[in-house]
Amino acid sequence: MSFMEVTAFLWEGFQISLLIFAVTLICGVPLGLPIAFCSMSKFKPLKALSKIIVWIVRGVPLMLQIFIIYYVPGLLFQKPLFSQVDRYFFINYGVADAGRITAVLIAFTINYACYFSEIYRGGIESISKGQYEAGYVLGLTKGQIFYKIVLKQVIQRIVPPMSNEIITLIKDTALANCIVVCEIIKQANELAATKALVWPLFYTGVFYLLFVGLLTIVLGRAEKKLSYFRS
Amino acid sequence: MPVLEVKNIKKSFGKTKVLKDVSFSLEKGQVLVIIGSSGSGKTTLLRCLNFLETPDEGQILVNSKTLFTPGQKYTDEQIRENRLHFGLVFQNFNLFPQYNVLQNVLLAPTLLKKGTPEQLQQQGKDLLERVGLSDKLESYPYQLSGGQQQRVAIARALAMQPEVLCFDEPTSALDPELTGEVLRVIKGLKSADSTMVVVTHEMEFARSVADVVIYMADGVIEEMGTPEQVFDNPQSEKTKAFLHGAQSF
Ligand SMILES: Nc1ncnc2c1ncn2[C@@H]1O[C@H](COP(=O)(O)OP(=O)(O)O)[C@@H](O)[C@H]1O
Ligand SMILES: [Mg+2]
Numbered sequence: 001m002s003f004m005e006v007t008a009f010l011w012e013g014f015q016i017s018l019l020i021f022a023v024t025l026i027c028g029v030p031l032g033l034p035i036a037f038c039s040m041s042k043f044k045p046l047k048a049l050s051k052i053i054v055w056i057v058r059g060v061p062l063m064l065q066i067f068i069i070y071y072v073p074g075l076l077f078q079k080p081l082f083s084q085v086d087r088y089f090f091i092n093y094g095v096a097d098a099g100r101i102t103a104v105l106i107a108f109t110i111n112y113a114c115y116f117s118e119i120y121r122g123g124i125e126s127i128s129k130g131q132y133e134a135g136y137v138l139g140l141t142k143g144q145i146f147y148k149i150v151l152k153q154v155i156q157r158i159v160p161p162m163s164n165e166i167i168t169l170i171k172d173t174a175l176a177n178c179i180v181v182c183e184i185i186k187q188a189n190e191l192a193a194t195k196a197l198v199w200p201l202f203y204t205g206v207f208y209l210l211f212v213g214l215l216t217i218v219l220g221r222a223e224k225k226l227s228y229f230r231s
Numbered sequence: 232m233p234v235l236e237v238k239n240i241k242k243s244f245g246k247t248k249v250l251k252d253v254s255f256s257l258e259k260g261q262v263l264v265i266i267g268s269s270g271s272g273k274t275t276l277l278r279c280l281n282f283l284e285t286p287d288e289g290q291i292l293v294n295s296k297t298l299f300t301p302g303q304k305y306t307d308e309q310i311r312e313n314r315l316h317f318g319l320v321f322q323n324f325n326l327f328p329q330y331n332v333l334q335n336v337l338l339a340p341t342l343l344k345k346g347t348p349e350q351l352q353q354q355g356k357d358l359l360e361r362v363g364l365s366d367k368l369e370s371y372p373y374q375l376s377g378g379q380q381q382r383v384a385i386a387r388a389l390a391m392q393p394e395v396l397c398f399d400e401p402t403s404a405l406d407p408e409l410t411g412e413v414l415r416v417i418k419g420l421k422s423a424d425s426t427m428v429v430v431t432h433e434m435e436f437a438r439s440v441a442d443v444v445i446y447m448a449d450g451v452i453e454e455m456g457t458p459e460q461v462f463d464n465p466q467s468e469k470t471k472a473f474l475h476g477a478q479s480f
Binding site: 131139230 | 325
């Protein structure tokens with residue numbers, strides 16, 4: 001196989017890595033918010049519930065969570081729940097008929113939403129009481145205080161930890177391998193097994209490095225843009 | 232007719248009785264200075280006036296309108312409206328770091344639609360001129376000295392045109408060389424229609440600005456009177472001891 005052919009073959013896999021990355025961010029970033037608010041809720045049962053969920057999700061390996069989401073519906077309902085979804089959305093992505101990709105996307109989204117929620121919570125709780133009180137004595141409503149005073153300070157504080165998570169995420173997508181989703185490392189393994197080519201496996205690192213480099217630049221810009229004030 | 236009437240306010244935190252039956256009233260245009268040692272309940276009293284704390288007992292009236300009376304449930308909206316009668320300048324400024332000086336002053340009046348954008352803009356600039364910060368409109372709080380930050384905080388409070396403006400030790404977070412500029416600004420606000428309650432440890436300033444002085448000790452008003460009465464001719468032994476201690480620094 002020529003270098004170009006290998007590159008094209010790996011690129012197919014990396015598109016799946018990017019798909020997992022994008023869906024996890026698009027769904028996980030907003031989903032983290034209600035989880036964060038629940039874990040700060042004054043209503044004890046809700047707070048306890050969300051803390052337990054976060055504890056489990058952060059306490060169990062992501063690979064195991066992928067297995068659970070993939071296999072448990074099959075065990076319960078005698079048929080894979082997500083294969084329809086797979087066929088509908090991801091028919092172009094190789095082994096798309098067994099609900100694998102959907103299972104991976106669900107597991108990643110839940111997992112990362114929980115991590116994000118903890119970052120949000122930390123950011124919100126780090127804002128001093130004085131900021132809220134300054135808003136209150138000016139006669140502002142709770143909503144105005146959150147959106148006009150607190151939010152931007154929270155965003156400034158969470159951008160660095162969020163950047164770390166986002167960079168970890170692209171590398172974590174390799175875990176989809178465990179239920180035979182054809183992400184880039186799976187593709188490279190395929191070449192090792194069928195064509196006795198080992199070097200493409202190492203070559204995958206270049207894809208990750210380039211993408212992480214791009215992320216670093218974009219996230220660094222965001223951080224810089226928000227550094228016009230100090231809180 | 233008094234602007235502010237505080238009647239028999241009591242407030243406890245758990246078992247600690249912080250305010251034990253505090254009453255006073257204030258006429259329009261008067262400046263009340265509250266002095267007293269740390270822990271005597273001065274901050275708690277100002278926080279009750281601004282509805283950051285809820286008194287356990289007592290009443291708060293502004294222009295004869297009862298804002299607070301215990302036993303009644305107040306909605307968030309009612310509490311918010313009550314707060315509009317008062318302003319509070321904090322010890323540590325609490326400016327909004329992501330907004331520049333003018334934006335800090337304009338935020339609340341703009342959100343609460345106190346006027347057209349042009350009116351508010353003009354009013355904000357006028358206020359900042361009054362506190363001597365016309366050349367800092369576009370600066371961010373972190374670029375200012377403590378004294379400048381506190382003057383922004385004063386302008387921000389004034390922008391909502393509160394009937395009673397409260398100051399909680401406005402200079403105690405400042406380096407000594409910066410207290411003067413802030414005290415001068417506060418003194419400059421004294422006028423026929425600005426009613427103020429100032430908690431301070433600056434005795435010279437207190438004497439020169441106050442119409443009424445309250446000395447608080449252990450959650451009660453130990454002594455109340457004109458500056459001459461309280462500073463030159465204190466009746467209570469506690470007041471004498473406190474003033475003596477304050478002088479010896
Ligand atoms: N939120 C609170 N919870 C418990 N105790 C408090 C709280 N706020 C103030 N106190 C206590 O009330 C007393 C008076 O405090 P404060 O009003 O801040 O006094 P001052 O401003 O005169 O120094 C202190 O003993 C303080 O520890
Ligand atoms: Mg105090």
